[in-house]
Amino acid sequence: MENSIDKRKIFIASIFIIALKSIFFFTKHIQEDALITWRVARNIIEFGVYGYNGAEKISASTTHLYVFVGVIFQTIFGEGNFIYPLLIFNTILLTIGIYWLGKLFFNSSTKIILFILFVSFLPPAIKMSILGMEFGILFFFYIALIKFGFVERKKWAFIVFPILILWTRIDTSIFLGLLFIYDVIQNRKWNTALMIGGILAILSTVAFNWFYFGEIVNNTITSKKNNYPSADFAERINQFTYFGPNYFGIIKFPTSLYNFSTIILFLISLGCLVLLKNKLKDNRTKVITFLFLYGFFKTIIFGFANSWFDWYYWIPQIFLFLPIIVFVLDLEKFKQASIAYFIIIFIPFTAYQAVHSIATGHGEWNHARKIGLYLDSIEPNKNKYIFLEPAGYIPYFSKLKVIDYVGLVDKRLTEENIVKNGIEVGFSNLINKAKPDYILEDYKPMFQGKLKDKTIYDDYELIKEFKISNVAESDNPILDKIYKFKPSGRDFYLYKRKSTAK
Template sequence: MENYIDKKKIFFASIIIIALKSIFFFTKHIQEDALISWRVARNIIEYGVYGYNGVEKISASTTHLYVFVGVIFQTIFGEGNFIYPLLIFNTILLTIGIYWLGKLLLNSTTRIILFIFFVSFLPPAIKMSILGMEFGMLFFFYIALMKFGFVERKKWAFVLLPILILWTRIDTCIFLGLLFIYDVIQQRKWNTALMIGGILAVLSVVSFNWFYFGEIVNNTITSKRDNYPSLEFQDRLEAIKFFTPNYFGIIKFPTSIFNFSTPLFFIVSAISMLFLFKKWGENKKKVLAFLFIFGFIKSLIFGYANAWFDWYFWIPQLVLFIPIILIVLDSNKFKTYSLVYFILIFIPFTAYQAVHSIATGHGEWNHARKIGLYLDSIEKDKDKYIFLEPAGYIPYFSKLKVIDYVGLVDKRLTEEKIVENGIGIGFSNLINKAKPEYILEDFKPMFKGELVDKSIYEDYELIKEFKIADVAKSDNPILDKIYKFKPSGRDFYLYKRKSVTE
């Protein structure tokens, strides 16, 4: 077995892998939530305020650190040119994290290169690179803490990295808490440095939220808690069954018929890990076991919490699938097994993600973005408000001020207590108070005619319809099949407040 690690060869191989993966950038598949973070970053540049609508302070993004990274990239490259440099930056960080993990678990140049290649093209790893969100950076921090802290026992890593991790996402407290418990069990003593790092992380984030925004946790968390209906225990179990492809499945098929892939991949991965444990040393086993435990527990927690958005599960999906790749690469016949993996798993998974990204990117870039550009062209007063959902593409490109149906970017909806009072009353009260110039809805008539205050329907008129069927087509026969196989987006109806004659 080769023991010498040729870092130069790995470096150039990683550049080629990043270049190959960058082809996915052309799908223009960007997640809505990335555009929220980027707009908050833009708001800091233009108004000097961490907010979403001008000078109003609000923690509308889920990630403070990534917002500040967005400020740096928009300042350097400009508002219109920063996206691809930022995506490449995310991809580089993710690739470094994968390399560090590969080096912890494998001991030959060829195997590490194949590990980087195979992991980098798993669907969640592709999404962590191209969708513009903070998870590539977060994975980098996670593995950095595992490498420099958990394995190499460097105190600076235990103190500094938890701060960076918690500033990236508040839900990373799950990772940090589990790592602390796991480390105490492994070392049989308290990890003082990690305790200090965790305490400083919590104090710094909470202090920033409190002194800047006047709140303990991000508004995004508060608004989802207050404005999403709470489910009973049985309903949560049913939802877990329905959304299982998010939790343990590496890919999501269009129908639940294929949900057998969820337990199948999980069971194969667990069996692979057990086989690896029989011949691995303690350090390797400790790293792999912790990542597997973390992926499993976080999936259960977020599954029970009905966190339906699949980006919550990207890193768990990745770490839960990695034992399958490792069982291929750790074998004495790894070249033969790698070829089998390439044919049976790599090609189908990559093809699936390509179809998904082409369809979704087309729908969002050429449907939602164009709605935003249309609004930008017809409304020059950027102090006017639009009431809509979601607060991603359309607000970003329209540059209008926004109230969203969940209250992520404007707190007034939360004040109306829509779960307690009902949407009909809550939305009616909000519209009467805020008087948004525009309402963008996916129903005709507006809100299905369910607003309690019927006079609102007389105050607004339908000015334009945006049909997804007009976008989900192409002169290219292959693209046309993809767009029709997975149409991305929905019909929208734009209502404008009628002019009031004095």
């Protein structure tokens, strides 16, 4: 059995794996929220202001650090050419994190390479590479803290990485808090360095938000809290049992049905974890147990909070699935087991994600993006406002100023107290006060005719319909089947204020 690590062999294999995964870039599957972050970065370059609509300060992104990374890449490569270099950068950091993790578990080059391959092509790991969000960087920071801090006990790591982690996402406080508790239990003493790192992380992020934006937490968190109706305990339980099985699994099926396959995989992974605890020694047992526990508790916490955005669960999904991969590679006959894994899990999961990314990327790039380009072509005045949801593709490519239905990029909606007054009243008040030049809606008539102030319907006229059925087809029979099997997108109707109509 191979007992030494050939770094050159691993490096070459990693380059090949990154290149192979980069094929997914051609699906043009980019998450809407990445485009929000990139527009905030663009706003800093053009106006010198951390905001979304010109010179107005607003924390419209959930990730401060990734915004500044976006500024660097857009400055170097330009507005139209930065996306793929940034995606490759994210993928490289994700791969380094996977390599570090593999090196903690194995002392064989072959096993580390297989580990990198298997983890890199899990559906959430593919999405962390190609969707343009900050989770590839966040995974890198997580594993760096585990490697240099938790395992190697370097004090500087306990101080530096919590700051970088919390600046990447505020909800990473769950990871840091759980790691602190787990570390205290394992070592039976307080981790002063990690405490200092956590305190500095909290103070620095809160201080930045307060002194720059005049708020404690990001506007994205505040707007969701204020504009999404809260659920009681019974409703949260129902939501969790309805959606939870999909989010505990390594893949999310395009259905709301109770997904028993993900429960089975979770139980298999839990069984592998129990078996590994009897086989692995020292840090390997501690690391894989902590990562699994974090994945479990993060999913439980966000699930009961009714936070059902896919990206919240990508890293937890990987950590929950990790014991299966480690168990396969830790077997004495790991080569035969790896072949079985490749056939039973690797190929189906990768194929599933390919279908998902092809369909979703096509719908967003050739539907939502083209709506944005259409608006860009008909409206040269970029100081005009559009009222829509979501604030992703369409605002990014239209370059218009934006008010979104949740209030992520403009605070005026929050002032209307949607939860208390209702959408019909809140939207009516906002439209009458802001007088957006365009409204992009899912329905005809606008807002299904449910606005409280009916006079608004006289102020706007329908100028364009964008049907998803017009793009959910292809001359290529395989692509046509994929688009019809998993249609992505919805119909949009563009309304223009009559006073500005041509």
